Amino acid sequence: MKTFIAATVGAALCMGITASSVAANHAEDLATHTCSLCHGPKGESTSPAFPRLAGQNAAYIEAQLKAFREHTRGDPPAQAFMWGMTALLDDQTIHDLAQYYAAQKPVPGTAGDPALMAEGKQIFEHGIPDKKIMACVTCHLPDAQGNETIPRLAGQHADYIVKQLAYFKSEIRRDNPTMHAAIGGNMTLDEMRAIAAYVESK
Ligand code: HEC
Numbered sequence: 001m002k003t004f005i006a007a008t009v010g011a012a013l014c015m016g017i018t019a020s021s022v023a024a025n026h027a028e029d030l031a032t033h034t035c036s037l038c039h040g041p042k043g044e045s046t047s048p049a050f051p052r053l054a055g056q057n058a059a060y061i062e063a064q065l066k067a068f069r070e071h072t073r074g075d076p077p078a079q080a081f082m083w084g085m086t087a088l089l090d091d092q093t094i095h096d097l098a099q100y101y102a103a104q105k106p107v108p109g110t111a112g113d114p115a116l117m118a119e120g121k122q123i124f125e126h127g128i129p130d131k132k133i134m135a136c137v138t139c140h141l142p143d144a145q146g147n148e149t150i151p152r153l154a155g156q157h158a159d160y161i162v163k164q165l166a167y168f169k170s171e172i173r174r175d176n177p178t179m180h181a182a183i184g185g186n187m188t189l190d191e192m193r194a195i196a197a198y199v200e201s202k
C-alpha cells in the first residue's frame with residue numbers, strides 16, 4: 001500500500017512538473033516564433049513602433065496582456081496589433097510569457113541630445129510642481145527600473161515613451177488612471193520628448 005501511495009504521489013508530482021514545463025515551453029515557443037516578429041528575438045526590439053519587453057517587470061507585462069485581451073487598453077496600435085495577438089491567450093500562457101520576458105537581459109540605454117536629457121532628468125526627479133506634474137522617480141524609481149506593476153522605462157524607445165505619454169494625457173490609454181493623475185493634461189510635447197530622451201539613456 002505504502003509503495004502504491006508513494007508511486008501515485010510520485011507520478012502526480014512528475015505530471016505536475018511536466019505540465020508546467022510544457023506550458024512554459026509553449027510560452028517560449030510563442031515568444032520566439034510569433035511575438036519576436038515585432039518585439040525582437042528576445043524582446044529587444046529595434047523599431048520604436050514596438051516596445052522593448054526584455055527585462056520588463058513581470059506583473060506589469062501580465063496586466064498589459066490582460067488589458068489588451070479584455071480591450072481595456074485600447075489606443076490605436078493596441079487595437080491594431082495587440083488585441084488580436086492576445087485574444088486566444090489563457091491566463092497561464094500570459095503568466096509564462098511575462099516570466100519569460102522579465103528574465104531576458106534589458107537593452108542598455110542609448111544617450112541622446114545632452115540638453116534634452118538634462119531637462120528630462122530634472123522633470124523625472126522633481127516633476128513640475130507649478131503644472132501639477134508629479135516626479136516620475138516616486139513610482140518609477142531611480143534609474144527608471146520600475147517595480148512589479150510599475151513599468152521599467154529605462155532603455156525603452158524614446159518615441160514609444162512619447163506616444164504613450166500623449167495617450168495618457170488625452171486619456172486614449174486609460175486602463176489605469178494613475179498615469180493621467182501623474183501628468184494631468186499639462187505636459188507639453190517638448191517635455192515628453194525630454195523625459196523620453198532621459199529614460200532611454202538609462
Ligand atoms: C504584429 C506586431 C506585434 C506582434 C506579433 C506582437 N506585438 Fe506586442 N505590441 C505591438 C505594438 C505595436 C505594441 C504597442 C501598443 C501600444 O502602443 O499601445 C505592443 C505592445 C505590447 C506590450 C505592452 C508593452 C508596454 O511596455 O506596455 C506587451 C506586453 C506586448 N506587446 C507583448 C506581446 C506578446 C507577448 C506577443 C506575442 C504573444 C506580442 N506582443 C506580439 C506589436 C506586436
Ligand code: HEC
Pocket residue numbers: 051063123124127133134135136137138139140149150151152153161164165175176178179182183195
Ligand atoms: C503615482 C505613480 C506614478 C507616477 C508619479 C508616474 N507614473 Fe508612469 N506609470 C505608473 C503606472 C502604475 C503605470 C502603468 C500604467 C498602466 O498599467 O497602464 C505607468 C506607466 C507609464 C508609462 C508607460 C510605459 C509603457 O511601457 O507603456 C510611461 C511612459 C510612464 N509611466 C512615464 C511616466 C513619467 C514620464 C512620469 C513623470 C512625469 C510618470 N510616469 C510618473 C505610475 C506612475
